[in-house]
Amino acid sequence: MKDRARSKTYCPIYSSLLITRGGYMSDTEVVNNILLLLFSGHDTSSSTILMVLKHMAEKPYFYEEILKGVGLLCVYNTYTGVGFEPVMEQGVMMLLSVLVIGFVTLMVVCRWWCCQHDQKGLKLPPGTMGWPLIGETLQFLGSNEGFIKEKTKKYKTEVFKTNFLGRPLAVFCGAAGNKFVFSNENRVLVTTWPPSVVRIFGTALNTTTGDDAKRTRKLLMAFLRPEALQKFISRMDLVAREHFRTHWDGKPVVKAYDMMKAYVFSLACSQFASIEREERRAELSALFTVMVKGLMSLDLKIPGTSHYKAKKAAVALKKELRKEMEERKVALSEGRSSPKQDLLSYLLTTADDQGGYMSDTEVVDNILLLLFSGHDTSSSTLLMVLKHLADKPNIYNEILREQREIAQSKNKEELLNWEDIRKMKYTWNAVCEVMRVSPVVGGTFRRAITDFNYAGFHIPKDWTLHWSAHTTHMTAEYFPEPEKFDPSRFEGKGPPPYTFVPFGGGPRMCPGLEFARAEMLVFLHNLVKNYKWELVFPNEKIHMEPLPAAAKGLPIHLHPHQQHS
Numbered sequence: 018m019k020d021r022a023r024s025k026t027y028c029p030i031y032s033s034l035l036i037t038r039g040g041y042m043s044d045t046e047v048v049n050n051i052l053l054l055l056f057s058g059h060d061t062s063s064s065t066i067l068m069v070l071k072h073m074a075e076k077p078y079f080y081e082e083i084l085k086g087v088g089l090l091c092v093y094n095t096y097t098g099v100g101f102e103p104v105m106e107q108g109v110m111m112l113l114s115v116l117v118i119g120f121v122t123l124m125v126v127c128r129w130w131c132c133q134h135d136q137k138g139l140k141l142p143p144g145t146m147g148w149p150l151i152g153e154t155l156q157f158l159g160s161n162e163g164f165i166k167e168k169t170k171k172y173k174t175e176v177f178k179t180n181f182l183g184r185p186l187a188v189f190c191g192a193a194g195n196k197f198v199f200s201n202e203n204r205v206l207v208t209t210w211p212p213s214v215v216r217i218f219g220t221a222l223n224t225t226t227g228d229d230a231k232r233t234r235k236l237l238m239a240f241l242r243p244e245a246l247q248k249f250i251s252r253m254d255l256v257a258r259e260h261f262r263t264h265w266d267g268k269p270v271v272k273a274y275d276m277m278k279a280y281v282f283s284l285a286c287s288q289f290a291s292i293e294r295e296e297r298r299a300e301l302s303a304l305f306t307v308m309v310k311g312l313m314s315l316d317l318k319i320p321g322t323s324h325y326k327a328k329k330a331a332v333a334l335k336k337e338l339r340k341e342m343e344e345r346k347v348a349l350s351e352g353r354s355s356p357k358q359d360l361l362s363y364l365l366t367t368a369d370d371q372g373g374y375m376s377d378t379e380v381v382d383n384i385l386l387l388l389f390s391g392h393d394t395s396s397s398t399l400l401m402v403l404k405h406l407a408d409k410p411n412i413y414n415e416i417l418r419e420q421r422e423i424a425q426s427k428n429k430e431e432l433l434n435w436e437d438i439r440k441m442k443y444t445w446n447a448v449c450e451v452m453r454v455s456p457v458v459g460g461t462f463r464r465a466i467t468d469f470n471y472a473g474f475h476i477p478k479d480w481t482l483h484w485s486a487h488t489t490h491m492t493a494e495y496f497p498e499p500e501k502f503d504p505s506r507f508e509g510k511g512p513p514p515y516t517f518v519p520f521g522g523g524p525r526m527c528p529g530l531e532f533a534r535a536e537m538l539v540f541l542h543n544l545v546k547n548y549k550w551e552l553v554f555p556n557e558k559i560h561m562e563p564l565p566a567a568a569k570g571l572p573i574h575l576h577p578h579q580q581h582s
């Protein structure tokens with residue numbers, strides 16, 4: 018509060034409220050008093066003026082009395098019913114009109130000032146706060162990409178403000194905005210999620226900050242970094258081959274999105290918790306589908322609503338994962354499981370830098386988070402890849418050429434290895450181009466932990482902040498002819514830093530990037546070398562749930578290559 022006294026430029030209306038008898042009003046008092054004054058200003062004076070006009074119309078010598086210099090008394094008397102006779106003259110009407118217009122203008126200017134400046138009178142980013150309570154939540158959620166594009170075009174600034182879920186939100190635009198957000202974690206901002214999401218994930222990495230997050234990330238990265246993943250590539254290929262044998266081979270039409278979800282979830286189950294039985298994975302997957310669907314919905318605490326169902330599904334999932342964990346502890350103690358078997362064993366047996374171990378709750382919450390991440394992100398990205406490749410035969414043919422070369426360099430039974438993944442350069446560039454034009458995560462949120470300035474604007478503490486992939490990816494300055502699909506953009510050094518951000522950036526960057534890259538490339542290798550495809554419904558609707566999902570499961574006609582040739 019002392020800062021307020023130091024500020025030289027605060028709004029004149031606010032200033033008297035902020036400094037009183039050597040102490041300061043609390044923020045709540047300030048806001049309540051401003052509300053009271055605006056309310057009083059809104060009705061009392063206008064009602065009085067209304068009465069004046071009414072009496073003027075009825076009482077003839079009212080105007081003369083005002084002219085005699087007893088205006089205030091007249092107003093009072095008029096209000097209390099003491100009578101005058103009407104003498105309506107143009108001069109009085111003008112005087113009153115000026116008063117009314119002046120009053121209304123003052124109110125409008127005050128409202129504008131309050132919207133443009135914070136309590137200290139510092140300049141906030143441009144933008145509108147929408148409707149009371151809901152702000153611009155519906156527009157933001159409805160078309161995140163369109164909303165941000167429109168605002169960026171309108172304000173032409175690196176940051177604009179809006180109101181999301183009843184809270185002020187600053188949206189950072191372009192590479193400079195991304196750089197600021199990704200470089201200032203724990204200094205001026207921290208990652209944030211709605212309380213309903215925090216309650217579901219509990220102690221997992223995405224909901225922790227500061228040293229707790231660093232410690233958890235370090236433990237997870239030991240398992241997810243490229244060096245550690247290398248030995249799992251053959252296992253991924255094995256899962257992929259089995260998946261194609263069971264769900265694709267010999268079928269003329271396949272619901273590709275549903276199948277890809279099953280594939281990535283099988284992999285996550287296998288790599289993270291060695292859950293291998295198909296029926297068990299199906300049970301867990303059904304629970305995940307409910308959880309993911311209601312994760313970001315309003316926490317209404319009413320049975321039947323989607324968040325209520327999501328919470329119940331999360332409780333059931335944690336119960337199942339706890340069972341897996343208890344069985345694993347026994348297996349580890351009896352020597353039936355190795356500490357390196359999968360992520361579950363690794364987290365149970367590996368100490369952090371201080372020699373401490375994750376608690377059981379942390380282990381379960383983090384496995385839940387990784388299974389959740391593995392359940393939807395990569396399958397949504399693959400969905401977009403299949404849609405793009407279906408109508409871009411040139412790109413498909415280049416990928417086929419690369420994948421055939423890799424397949425022909427091995428005998429039929431030999432599984433893929435890390436070196437093969439490294440050779441899939443063109444395929445990865447094409448996937449990157451898909452993620453540029455259709456990123457499945459449009460951006461995430463942070464919270465300001467202190468007041469700060471950005472691009473000449475003041476961002477108050479506790480505001481929510483948002484970085485956006487869509488707008489950056491479609492900026493002609495970074496990606497010439499942004500609408501054109503061109504995988505060669507990623508050749509050589511690729512795009513400049515902070516311009517291509519499908520996995521976020523900085524200390525909160527997606528730790529599953531390498532895992533996702535490997536699982537998507539292994540899948541595409543097995544798909545493209547065997548099949549070409551056509552979309553059954555070329556205009557099939559894509560829903561946001563909250564990640565892109567195909568409304569009908571993306572049915573495709575499969576054309577095996579032998580048939581073609």
Ligand code: HEM
Nearest residue numbers: 223390391394395398458461519520521522525527529533
């Ligand atoms: C194509 C697939 C994927 C995409 C596009 C993606 C994208 C992202 C993005 C944008 C973030 C937020 C970064 C930020 O806030 O700066 C994130 C966070 C995260 N992702 Fe991924 N992800 C993918 C796959 C995966 C996979 C397969 C895993 C698990 C192995 C995973 C695990 C995580 C975790 C644990 C976080 C939270 C990190 C933190 O809060 O520190 N992701 N991901």
